Amino acid sequence: MPHLARLVTTIAAPLAFSGADDAPRLERRAGTRLLVQRGDTELIVQHLDEPGAGAETARFPAPWPRRYGHCAVSPAGDLAVFAGLHALQLLDRAGNVRWEVRHECWAGCAGHESFTEYADERDHRYVGSGSAGFSADGALVWAHVRGPLAVDRGRGADEWLVVAAQDGTVLARAATHTAAAGSEHIGHPDPGQMGLTIGEGQDGAPLRWGRWNGHTLAIDSFGDEDRVLLAVSPSGERLLTVTHDQDTVALHRVADGTVEAELSATALPPHPALETEEFASFEDDEAEAFFDYEGGFLDEDTVVVGTVESDEEFGTGRHWLVDAARMRPTDRLVYPFEVPGMPRALGDGTWYTTSATENALHLWTT
Template sequence: MRGMNTAEDALIDVVPLGTAPVPERGRVEALAGGRLVVRAPGLVEVHDREDFLAGRAAGARAALLTREPERAVPTPDGGFVVAGVSSVRALDADGGTRWELAHDRWHGADRAHSVPAVSPDGRLVSVVVPRLEPEKEKAALVYDLEPGRNYTWDELLLLDAATGAVLGRRQIRSLASAAVACWGPDGDAVVVSCWTAWQSWSTWWAEPRADGPHLVGATWMHALAGFLPGGRMLTQRYAEYLFPDDDRDELAVYDLRSGEQAALVDLRELAVDPENDEFLSAEVLDGRHVLVPGRVHPAAGVAELRHWLLDAETLRPLGRVNYPVPVGEDVTALGDGTWLTRDGDRLHRWALGHTGSGGVDAR
């Protein structure tokens, strides 16, 4: 039985703001300070956002050649922090190593599982690392492929960005196969989302204190999607079918200070075919709007990519975005109410415009 799409009647028009070329396999991410990151196989480049989108991307602010197992993020001063299989290291703008911190080797694969994050002021680095447990009976994971390699729960570390010194650590209930961290815009909270096999996502948020990260809240089966004004964060739950009652795609808003959930929406409200439709991400456009791309299956049977606009306060669907060109599943929100979509080797930049039929004013 096909679902009712409550946002389908309202079409929300957009204003095109220009196009720019992008490498065939490049992925574009937004950074604070008017920067863009372009990730291509073996290469990470940092560009001035407006120059890049105006087609003046002759040279990058900073660039780093990467090896496939590593995960790299830029720092505000032109350097990079790189997570590897058994260490985290910081590089300066010329590629020289500032510091390197060794840790236990990641389990299960010859690659880094964690992506580090740098605080907005550039002073702190947060990263999730694995932890070996010498006593087998205390281990949370016994890794049988390598005898003697028993792991307990991962650790969230806070590091001095200048020296790599460990300023604090906190154990979290995760054995991550993937982990991402991100700082809130004002730097007073760090959020980490970890995917653990057969347990889905877990998300933790903490205040950085002198004695280490102080955990404020946590949620299960939801991953960080972005930040909203007023000390709130947006999370997304994916239908992973790990358990019998695990077929829900959801968005939720949490208060970072109290840890309480402030809003929740079941994305089947947007679905055409709830059993098969997928909701791929959620992007905070500004303090009022969230954009959700998804793949739906209309009665004709051919899957379509659609984007919906939601109210950021209540998560109420406002309508479906009416683009004049094809769009894919990749969306890059630029933090100023504009966003990028991709069509082949071109990036399109958009702003919200007047709505069509349905009477919803999403400007």
């Protein structure tokens, strides 16, 4: 049955809508929210201690345009790591490069000293890429790169690094045994654990779970190479995933990756528009819903997921509240005004959506 969402606040994006800017996003870190937006020339971070309150703003100059890599912000919002085609760079708010770790170029070339050397090369515009993420305490940077590192010799292969945020020392490294087109880090409350979801295009979606004990890096593979990691529960005990073909979301134990419960998209009711004359001729397989590659924990007991991509042909996309213990849909979320896009949960009882023009975020609660 429908469940009315309540608007908490609307937050303006620091960068106006532009083809050179990413949509803003919210991150919940250590009891506060960070508003993060990547432009082509800078990364902007705002501290939102209270929704709608005045915000302290940090601006990090970007070493390369956004299409050439990934970036992540420390929990305190005072450092940013940029994962590019050939190097990791950690910057402070003054724009100083604290350290750099160089690795094999994702484009497979000999390497570069700066972005200007490959800015006009087509081969570098459409290649795979890695990513990076900070540990919960900000002491570590986890980075997915194309090895070998600059200090090595050997053939290129995807690697996962654990790097000391303070000085860039590579503390541990291990092969992921993947061929990435892209990746994303999903943090865990324990600084010694991190999730890595890797996209290999049509070939699959390997999920890797890393554990660092201060001496060695152990990597587990969850989901038979076919699970996209969406979120970690607030307690850190469970993971939320969606299958590569988007037909099933599942709850896993962090301890060993075991699936505790699953929800098939076939359990969802058809889109209401399918009852109208306009869509009466649609076959059942044309009307099947599937889950988005977005979702998260509203709290420890409730998951928020969407079927926006599969619904777009019929009208406004739908968002769902799901009982996390049994992975059963409880309610469809409805909003006081039209909400485009997908829901992104923050784990504290709230989630946010992005406005149609990507110039604002709407923060919601139940």
